[in-house]
Amino acid sequence: MVKKKTIWPYLLVAPALLIILCVVFIPVVNAILMSFQSYDLRRPNDIRFIGLQNYIAVFRDSLFWKALGRTILWVVFGVGFQFLFGFIMALLLNKKFVARGAIRAVSLIPWVTPGVLIGLMWRWIYDGNNGVLNDILSKLHLIDSNIPFLAQTSTAFPSVIVAIIWQGIPFFALMILAGLQGIPTELYEAADIDGACSSQKLFHITIPSIKNTIYVTALLRIIWVANSVDVIFNMTEGGPAYSTQTLSVYIFNKGNALDLGYASSMAIVMALLLSLVAIPYLASTFKKEA
Amino acid sequence: MAAIMIISLTACSTGATSANKDTTETSEQEENDTNESENVTINFRYWADNTDYSILMQNIIKKFNEENNKGITVVGEETPWDGGAYSETLFNAAMGGGGPDCATWKLTSTPLFMNNNLLADLTPYLDEWDGYSDIDDNMYNVMKEASGTDDVYVMPWNVQVLYVYYRPSIFEAAGVEVPTTYEEFLEAIKKCTMDTDGDGKTDVYGFGMRGGKGGQEPWGSFIYGEGGSFEDLTSAQSVQGMQDFIDLYNNGYVPPTAISDGYDEIIANFQSGLTAMTIHHTGSSANMVEALGDDVSAFPFPDGKGQWTSMGDTETVIFESCENKEAAFEWLAYLATGEGQKMWCEGTGNVPVSKTVQAGDYFQNDPFMKASIAGQPYAGILPILDTTTEWVSSIWPNIVGLALTNNLTAKECMQKLQEELYK
Numbered sequence: 001m002v003k004k005k006t007i008w009p010y011l012l013v014a015p016a017l018l019i020i021l022c023v024v025f026i027p028v029v030n031a032i033l034m035s036f037q038s039y040d041l042r043r044p045n046d047i048r049f050i051g052l053q054n055y056i057a058v059f060r061d062s063l064f065w066k067a068l069g070r071t072i073l074w075v076v077f078g079v080g081f082q083f084l085f086g087f088i089m090a091l092l093l094n095k096k097f098v099a100r101g102a103i104r105a106v107s108l109i110p111w112v113t114p115g116v117l118i119g120l121m122w123r124w125i126y127d128g129n130n131g132v133l134n135d136i137l138s139k140l141h142l143i144d145s146n147i148p149f150l151a152q153t154s155t156a157f158p159s160v161i162v163a164i165i166w167q168g169i170p171f172f173a174l175m176i177l178a179g180l181q182g183i184p185t186e187l188y189e190a191a192d193i194d195g196a197c198s199s200q201k202l203f204h205i206t207i208p209s210i211k212n213t214i215y216v217t218a219l220l221r222i223i224w225v226a227n228s229v230d231v232i233f234n235m236t237e238g239g240p241a242y243s244t245q246t247l248s249v250y251i252f253n254k255g256n257a258l259d260l261g262y263a264s265s266m267a268i269v270m271a272l273l274l275s276l277v278a279i280p281y282l283a284s285t286f287k288k289e290a
Numbered sequence: 291m292a293a294i295m296i297i298s299l300t301a302c303s304t305g306a307t308s309a310n311k312d313t314t315e316t317s318e319q320e321e322n323d324t325n326e327s328e329n330v331t332i333n334f335r336y337w338a339d340n341t342d343y344s345i346l347m348q349n350i351i352k353k354f355n356e357e358n359n360k361g362i363t364v365v366g367e368e369t370p371w372d373g374g375a376y377s378e379t380l381f382n383a384a385m386g387g388g389g390p391d392c393a394t395w396k397l398t399s400t401p402l403f404m405n406n407n408l409l410a411d412l413t414p415y416l417d418e419w420d421g422y423s424d425i426d427d428n429m430y431n432v433m434k435e436a437s438g439t440d441d442v443y444v445m446p447w448n449v450q451v452l453y454v455y456y457r458p459s460i461f462e463a464a465g466v467e468v469p470t471t472y473e474e475f476l477e478a479i480k481k482c483t484m485d486t487d488g489d490g491k492t493d494v495y496g497f498g499m500r501g502g503k504g505g506q507e508p509w510g511s512f513i514y515g516e517g518g519s520f521e522d523l524t525s526a527q528s529v530q531g532m533q534d535f536i537d538l539y540n541n542g543y544v545p546p547t548a549i550s551d552g553y554d555e556i557i558a559n560f561q562s563g564l565t566a567m568t569i570h571h572t573g574s575s576a577n578m579v580e581a582l583g584d585d586v587s588a589f590p591f592p593d594g595k596g597q598w599t600s601m602g603d604t605e606t607v608i609f610e611s612c613e614n615k616e617a618a619f620e621w622l623a624y625l626a627t628g629e630g631q632k633m634w635c636e637g638t639g640n641v642p643v644s645k646t647v648q649a650g651d652y653f654q655n656d657p658f659m660k661a662s663i664a665g666q667p668y669a670g671i672l673p674i675l676d677t678t679t680e681w682v683s684s685i686w687p688n689i690v691g692l693a694l695t696n697n698l699t700a701k702e703c704m705q706k707l708q709e710e711l712y713k
Binding site: 045145239 | 375378381385401402405406491501502503545546547548549550551555558559562564676677679680683684687688691692694695697
């Protein structure tokens with residue numbers, strides 16, 4: 001029997017497509033067009049097509065390359081430690097103990113806290129004169145004098161990485177915990193009968209069983225962390241002396257300065273770089289759907 | 291991707307502005323026919339440096355609403371200053387068509403808004419205003435200069451002249467007199483840096499340096515103190531002023547956090563006794579007296595090879611998109627010369643622009659006002675260029691940060707600052 005073609009499904013999908021067109025497609029196309037223009041709102045009478053000049057300037061901009069290098073470190077250390085601690089937390093939360101439900105709920109607090117609030121909170125924790133971290137370190141006799149964590153180029157960047165790690169651990173823990181709960185207990189029982197030790201069970205049962213979860217979670221976090229601005233901006237605004245300026249913060253600062261053409265060209269370059277990460281994820285998603 | 295979308299949506303809003311302009315022109319015609327007694331609502335955006343000033347502004351608004359007898363209701367929209375981000379937010383709102391009718395203002399933002407035709411010309415309203423002569427002509431000239439036209443787009447409100455706060459008790463302990471020259475000032479900073487408990491660590495720093503956003507204002511006094519100027523930041527004198535600034539940081543005469551310290555930090559450090567001196571204006575004097583009582587006083591930034599202090603101006607503007615400009619001007623006039631001027635300047639300690647208010651006892655007897663008035667003859671503002679906002683909010687803190695951390699020499703730093711300001 002041949003199914004009758006109907007317009008009804010397309011009408012149902014149309015509103016969603018229209019919204020995506022308006023809030024994603026049009027702005028992206030507009031940004032691509034702006035990246036080929038001298039589009040500085042401080043000089044609105046001088047907006048004109050300039051070809052690849054913005055891109056050439058970006059690749060000659062030493063701040064861009066430094067910001068790119070810092071973004072790689074930001075993602076590698078940020079996501080890497082989020083995964084490590086999230087994995088450990090998930091293994092602990094998967095065990096049966098008193099008040100497990102309450103602790104699982106509390107452990108989500110960093111994830112549900114707004115990035116702006118996290119930035120402000122950590123800024124005061126790190127404060128060089130009145131910060132609680134300096135107070136604790138001083139009372140433990142670990143330091144002789146206060147450390148200006150966010151005012152030194154050597155400590156500012158590691159400090160903001162710690163804040164983003166703290167924020168992202170619960171997301172990894174939550175996703176991995178969901179994966180762990182889907183592993184059949186029979187596998188562990190069989191391993192026990194065969195005399196497998198804990199590490200053998202971890203590397204031969206647990207990790208292989210949740211590898212897809214880890215893969216998808218890591219890809220999503222890489223994209224989100226690379227794009228994140230809120231935590232760094234509220235802690236340091238990219239300073240001191242550009243020492244915490246990642247690519248997304250640099251784009252944000254240039255956008256704020258209203259040099260939208262230059263900011264767009266950097267954003268396009270960043271989007272292309274991130275697509276290297278996103279494409280495998282999208283490919284695997286489409287493969288599953290097919 | 292998110293970055294692309296944000297930037298693109300910001301740019302899209304320029305189109306919205308043109309549409310608003312058309313709407314405004316129609317509204318202006320309608321406005322002319324509007325009876326004065328009709329109820330009119332004016333949205334007024336402002337910032338307040340602390341909660342007391344916030345309450346004060348709300349009281350002024352309330353008083354105006356109750357007493358204007360013209361059916362005008364002002365609705366206050368408070369937005370944080372946030373080291374200058376206020377102006378950026380205001381610009382985005384105005385460009386997007388969601389801006390207020392009028393707002394408090396900094397002159398440095400004027401070119402950006404003028405270039406985008408966002409401000410209303412106040413000249414026709416000033417011409418018919420009987421309070422015009424209560425404000426010095428020089429103030430109107432500064433406003434005209436900022437707009438780059440012969441018309442007034444910015445309404446004078448109050449000025450804040452930066453001076454040096456000091457702790458008399460620390461000066462006494464260090465055996466220091468109030469400095470009268472730039473050299474004495476640098477020497478006083480060194481002498482006031484002390485280890486008070488003998489543990490080998492500095493307990494009091496001579497000066498609360500502001501290396502974060504907004505730090506360009508006190509920094510300018512060092513540049514001029516050595517004979518430099520904003521017009522040529524690369525001159526030997528300007529570079530020497532920068533070198534003085536670097537030396538204070540590297541020799542430990544300012545807190546190690548100075549590189550990123552902003553307003554909150556310099557005030558907190560001064561009030562806690564961590565620093566002996568810092569630079570700010572009368573906007574913080576009420577809080578200083580409340581926290582420190584008699585142990586705080588002020589002197590004007592002293593004379594060196596040159597002399598300059600920042601005139602932190604605050605004005606008000608009406609936006610072109612405002613549909614009831616006449617009513618908005620009534621409110622601005624109330625703030626400039628009326629009861630609003632008196633309440634705000636007495637409550638915040640800012641220097642009034644109204645000659646009548648200036649003559650009051652409060653302003654004649656206040657020691658911080660005296661330091662402000664003494665600084666007025668050499669007070670100035672940064673060059674008002676379309677690059678100034680970015681230079682202040684992003685370029686200056688980071689470039690100076692590179693110099694303070696010895697990643698740039700004083701000369702390289704000043705060359706970079708010159709290039710970015712005048713590009």
